Amino acid sequence: MKNEYKSMNFVPSTRREFLRTAGVAAGLAMSPSAFAKSLTPTPGASGKGTLVCIYLRGGADFLNMIVPYRDDDYHQARPTLSLHKEDGLVELDSKFGLHPGLSAFAPLWKAKKIAAIVATGSPHPTRSHFDAQDFMEFAAPGNRTVRNGWLNRYLAATQKKGASEFRAMAIQELLPRSLRGNYPVLAVPSSMEKRKGEKTLSRFEEFYGAGTKGAEKMKGEMMERPDEKIVESGRITIKTLRRYRELLAKGKSTVRYGNDRIGKRLQSIAKVLKAGAGLEIAGVDVGGWDDHANQGSVEGNHHTRLANLSGGIASFCEDLGEQLDKTTIVIMTEFGRTVRENGNNGTDHGHGGGMFVIGGGVRGGRIFGDWKGLGPGSLYNDRDLPVTTDFRDVMAEILHGTFGFKAPRGFFPDYKPGRINLF
Amino acid sequence: MAREALSRKERGIHLLSRFAYGARPGDLDMLLEQGESGWLEEQLTPGAVEPNRALTAQLKELETLSMTAKECREFTSTELPDGASQEERRKARELRNIPKQQLMTALIRRPVERERQLEEVMSDFWRNHFNVSFTKGGQADLLISDYDRTVIRENALGSFPTMLMSSAKHPAMLHYLDNHLSRKPPTKQELANVERRVRRRTGSRERGEEAAAIASQRGLNENYARELMELHTLGVDNYYKQKDVIVLAETLTGWTFDGGRAGSQAFVFREDMHVEGDKRLLGKIIKEKDDPLQQGEAVVKMLAEHKGTAEFIAMKLVRFFVSDVPPKALVKAVAKTYRKTKGSILDLLRTIIKSDEFWARENYRTKFKTPYEFLMSALRATQADIQNDSALHRALREMGQPIYHCDDPTGYYDTAEAWLDPGVMALRWEFAIGLAANKVRGVEIAPDYYDSLPQAVPRLWQHYLTERLLPAGAGKRTRNALSTVTNEYLTKTRVADARELGPHLVGLLIGSPEFQQQ
Numbered sequence: 001m002k003n004e005y006k007s008m009n010f011v012p013s014t015r016r017e018f019l020r021t022a023g024v025a026a027g028l029a030m031s032p033s034a035f036a037k038s039l040t041p042t043p044g045a046s047g048k049g050t051l052v053c054i055y056l057r058g059g060a061d062f063l064n065m066i067v068p069y070r071d072d073d074y075h076q077a078r079p080t081l082s083l084h085k086e087d088g089l090v091e092l093d094s095k096f097g098l099h100p101g102l103s104a105f106a107p108l109w110k111a112k113k114i115a116a117i118v119a120t121g122s123p124h125p126t127r128s129h130f131d132a133q134d135f136m137e138f139a140a141p142g143n144r145t146v147r148n149g150w151l152n153r154y155l156a157a158t159q160k161k162g163a164s165e166f167r168a169m170a171i172q173e174l175l176p177r178s179l180r181g182n183y184p185v186l187a188v189p190s191s192m193e194k195r196k197g198e199k200t201l202s203r204f205e206e207f208y209g210a211g212t213k214g215a216e217k218m219k220g221e222m223m224e225r226p227d228e229k230i231v232e233s234g235r236i237t238i239k240t241l242r243r244y245r246e247l248l249a250k251g252k253s254t255v256r257y258g259n260d261r262i263g264k265r266l267q268s269i270a271k272v273l274k275a276g277a278g279l280e281i282a283g284v285d286v287g288g289w290d291d292h293a294n295q296g297s298v299e300g301n302h303h304t305r306l307a308n309l310s311g312g313i314a315s316f317c318e319d320l321g322e323q324l325d326k327t328t329i330v331i332m333t334e335f336g337r338t339v340r341e342n343g344n345n346g347t348d349h350g351h352g353g354g355m356f357v358i359g360g361g362v363r364g365g366r367i368f369g370d371w372k373g374l375g376p377g378s379l380y381n382d383r384d385l386p387v388t389t390d391f392r393d394v395m396a397e398i399l400h401g402t403f404g405f406k407a408p409r410g411f412f413p414d415y416k417p418g419r420i421n422l423f
Numbered sequence: 424m425a426r427e428a429l430s431r432k433e434r435g436i437h438l439l440s441r442f443a444y445g446a447r448p449g450d451l452d453m454l455l456e457q458g459e460s461g462w463l464e465e466q467l468t469p470g471a472v473e474p475n476r477a478l479t480a481q482l483k484e485l486e487t488l489s490m491t492a493k494e495c496r497e498f499t500s501t502e503l504p505d506g507a508s509q510e511e512r513r514k515a516r517e518l519r520n521i522p523k524q525q526l527m528t529a530l531i532r533r534p535v536e537r538e539r540q541l542e543e544v545m546s547d548f549w550r551n552h553f554n555v556s557f558t559k560g561g562q563a564d565l566l567i568s569d570y571d572r573t574v575i576r577e578n579a580l581g582s583f584p585t586m587l588m589s590s591a592k593h594p595a596m597l598h599y600l601d602n603h604l605s606r607k608p609p610t611k612q613e614l615a616n617v618e619r620r621v622r623r624r625t626g627s628r629e630r631g632e633e634a635a636a637i638a639s640q641r642g643l644n645e646n647y648a649r650e651l652m653e654l655h656t657l658g659v660d661n662y663y664k665q666k667d668v669i670v671l672a673e674t675l676t677g678w679t680f681d682g683g684r685a686g687s688q689a690f691v692f693r694e695d696m697h698v699e700g701d702k703r704l705l706g707k708i709i710k711e712k713d714d715p716l717q718q719g720e721a722v723v724k725m726l727a728e729h730k731g732t733a734e735f736i737a738m739k740l741v742r743f744f745v746s747d748v749p750p751k752a753l754v755k756a757v758a759k760t761y762r763k764t765k766g767s768i769l770d771l772l773r774t775i776i777k778s779d780e781f782w783a784r785e786n787y788r789t790k791f792k793t794p795y796e797f798l799m800s801a802l803r804a805t806q807a808d809i810q811n812d813s814a815l816h817r818a819l820r821e822m823g824q825p826i827y828h829c830d831d832p833t834g835y836y837d838t839a840e841a842w843l844d845p846g847v848m849a850l851r852w853e854f855a856i857g858l859a860a861n862k863v864r865g866v867e868i869a870p871d872y873y874d875s876l877p878q879a880v881p882r883l884w885q886h887y888l889t890e891r892l893l894p895a896g897a898g899k900r901t902r903n904a905l906s907t908v909t910n911e912y913l914t915k916t917r918v919a920d921a922r923e924l925g926p927h928l929v930g931l932l933i934g935s936p937e938f939q940q941q
Binding site (some may be wrong): 058078079127129147173175183184188200201233234236237241275288295344346348 | 601604605606607636639641642643644645646649653656659660665668788791821822823830831833839840841842843844846847848849850852853856898900901902903904908930931935936937939940
């Protein structure tokens with residue numbers, strides 16, 4: 001079994017296999033049933049939890065989010081960016097405070113629902129956004145052959161017959177890479193929510209075989225043809241978009257959300273979740289974190305993004321009520337930024353970053369990760385935070401803590417498990 | 424297993440799919456009549472006069488398209504008095520927006536209506552390769568029109584090294600990737616000057632010291648140097664290391680532009696910002712001699728001539744024109760041409776056209792159209808008249824590909840993997856139906872589009888329209904679905920009207936699986 005798992009994962013052995021995994025249809029290359037046969041479902045997966053995975057694209061400056069504000073080295077390295085207690089920092093412990101833009105997290109911190117992880121990230125040294133995001137979302141640092149996202153691999157490994165078509169989704173034009181792969185996942189552009197649109201869907205039903213289930217019968221061989229991938233994508237679009245609109249109509253929000261993009265998307269996710277549609281994973285991308293210039297400190301660009309982020313999540317948690325107990329929210333980014341500011345009131349691409357993990361089951365109200373300070377000799381390449389916690393340690397514990405899913409060997413290729421006991 | 428070679432018609436379709444934004448009605452016949460090589464030679468002549476003179480004349484009315492960045496700035500600048508009314512402010516904003524709007528119009532009308540299609544296809548390719556974005560804010564709205572004309576279009580079929588150098592010196596790129604801010608750390612003397620100036624102005628010693636502390640942090644910004652190697656030339660982590668990024672950033676310090684109110688809005692080299700001295704980059708020593716600007720130019724030239732650049736550009740072109748999984752042998756051949764011709768783009772394209780891989784059946788109809796390609800080809804196939812393009816840009820934004828609005832320096836991806844998520848198809852369907860029903864505001868398909876259908880035989884209309892919109896043919900499922908629609912219509916209607924059923928069929932054809940491929 002172990003070997004079998006490894007061979008299908010992800011290291012292609014033939015050109016055709018390569019086409020299948022690296023190739024076109026983002027997860028439609030191999031039919032779900034063919035995929036399922038190569039795996040046995042993992043016992044213990046409860047299927048009852050939900051994970052919201054929020055990705056801050058561009059390399060968010062976690063050093064100004066989980067702030068070592070009592071550290072002189074920090075202030076010296078960042079004369080215009082650094083934050084002080086009197087700036088309205090939310091004190092977390094004797095070392096760290098939250099950026100004032102994250103003050104909406106304060107009640108969650110007090111209620112021990114939010115954990116902060118410092119100096120976490122990838123063992124791979126790349127400072128390229130695109131490689132770092134790929135490596136992280138495919139959970140395979142340095143490995144360019146893995147083309148299934150870590151969350152997609154979880155979905156595939158635990159799929160059952162008759163499962164909800166809404167196990168996973170993203171409310172944006174395109175899926176985050178973490179959800180791409182063989183298991184079909186729906187991306188709903190937010191503009192599709194409002195419109196009636198059913199007429200359009202039914203018109204194309206026959207073109208895309210939605211009524212006939214024809215596509216599901218197709219063999220893996222057929223699915224390699226690009227036109228069949230398009231048909232499959234269209235078929236899934238029709239089926240799930242219909243269901244999604246039903247769910248949205250059913251769901252009610254109990255709190256007000258901000259009017260920004262992230263608030264709105266979290267509100268829709270909460271509706272689907274509360275409608276009991278079997279949603280296990282929602283992916284949310286938030287762009288614009290590449291603060292090379294005019295980052296700002298107490299106020300400014302970085303602050304605005306943080307305020308929208310934390311405000312949206314706080315509303316979401318309140319909206320979920322008791323359901324938050326079974327829900328995990330993780331906030332991650334591809335890398336941290338340089339410890340020293342660059343002189344354009346900004347920071348450049350760095351190495352170690354940070355994460356937040358929020359939810360009922362999380363051992364919140366504490367800081368995880370090994371912090372080595374910012375003094376001479378403790379920085380990576382003399383410029384960045386080192387990585388003391390491999391992001392895969394966090395991912396593995398999130399899958400286990402949220403779904404009871406224990407990642408089998410090979411799930412994370414070339415990985416030696418470590419523990420931080422988040423849950 | 425050898426597969427059957429493409430027929431003459433299929434070869435024509437293939438050319439119009441990959442070297443043009445699809446066929447307008449009649450295009451395929453004309454190409455076949457003219458012959459493949461005649462058509463290609465015409466497309467492969469850079470700078471030739473555009474035969475569509477009506478379009479040329481109409482685009483001339485968009486006066487900012489030919490303006491330099493400085494002229495754009497002058498054209499849009501208004502002196503707002505202190506107590507300016509809301510109306511005055513609104514007008515000033517509208518004026519400021521004109522260069523961007525006129526460019527956006529051209530970005531749709533040229534690929535839809537020009538005969539010189541390959542220039543447009545290549546321009547799109549280079550726009551994504553050398554991405555800049557209006558979303559950067561600041562002065563981007565005044566710089567990008569000039570960038571599109573002088574960097575992208577001017578060189579789209581020219582020499583890669585020339586285009587690279589011209590992008591490296593263009594204010595739009597320097598601004599987008601922050602190189603205009605990158606400089607050597609200030610000297611003690613300069614810091615003392617700052618301190619003194621602020622102290623005098625504010626009368627506060629503390630403020631003076633603070634200002635000096637801030638100024639002392641000014642320095643290198645790696646953003647452009649990294650992307651210059653990662654995205655524009657060598658490819659990610661190919662042949663270079665972090666230390667090369669830093670040295671390259673140092674070499675290019677001082678490459679900025681005169682962006683002040685009365686400035687030239689053009690490239691300038693500022694020696695006072697430049698990190699002096701010889702540089703060691705990619706294992707080579709680059710002497711400064713007495714000319715620090717020339718040192719940077721030598722480095723950009725060295726990158727353009729690097730074998731890593733040849734490989735990377737070859738891979739991207741083959742992926743774009745041939746297959747999402749670029750055949751290795753062809754990539755190698757194109758890279759070889761690159762080195763032999765010093766990056767002549769025309770020669771790279773010729774190598775692709777002459778290859779077996781390009782014409783192989785396994786690469787025929789296998790590229791999934793990007794949203795931009797989908798839109799352009801739909802507008803061409805329907806010969807839609809575009810009076811106003813704002814609804815088209817909105818559609819592109821919803822589909823995730825607003826042109827010149829890509830935040831990421833990667834530009835938009837050209838592989839299906841990036842675009843074929845379940846969900847996005849619904850947006851294409853909505854657009855298809857809307858376009859065919861003339862419900863996309865400002866865009867109209869003329870009623871006589873349907874007049875050439877055999878009015879007496881409604882059952883044939885779907886075949887005629889399929890031939891026009893999908894010359895490569897429709898699959899069984901699509902044919903059946905079109906028949907269903909035809910039958911439903913005919914049972915409901917006493918006198919069949921091509922102007923009524925026609926738009927239904929066209930909408931469905933544009934939304935069909937086959938139309939998404941090229």
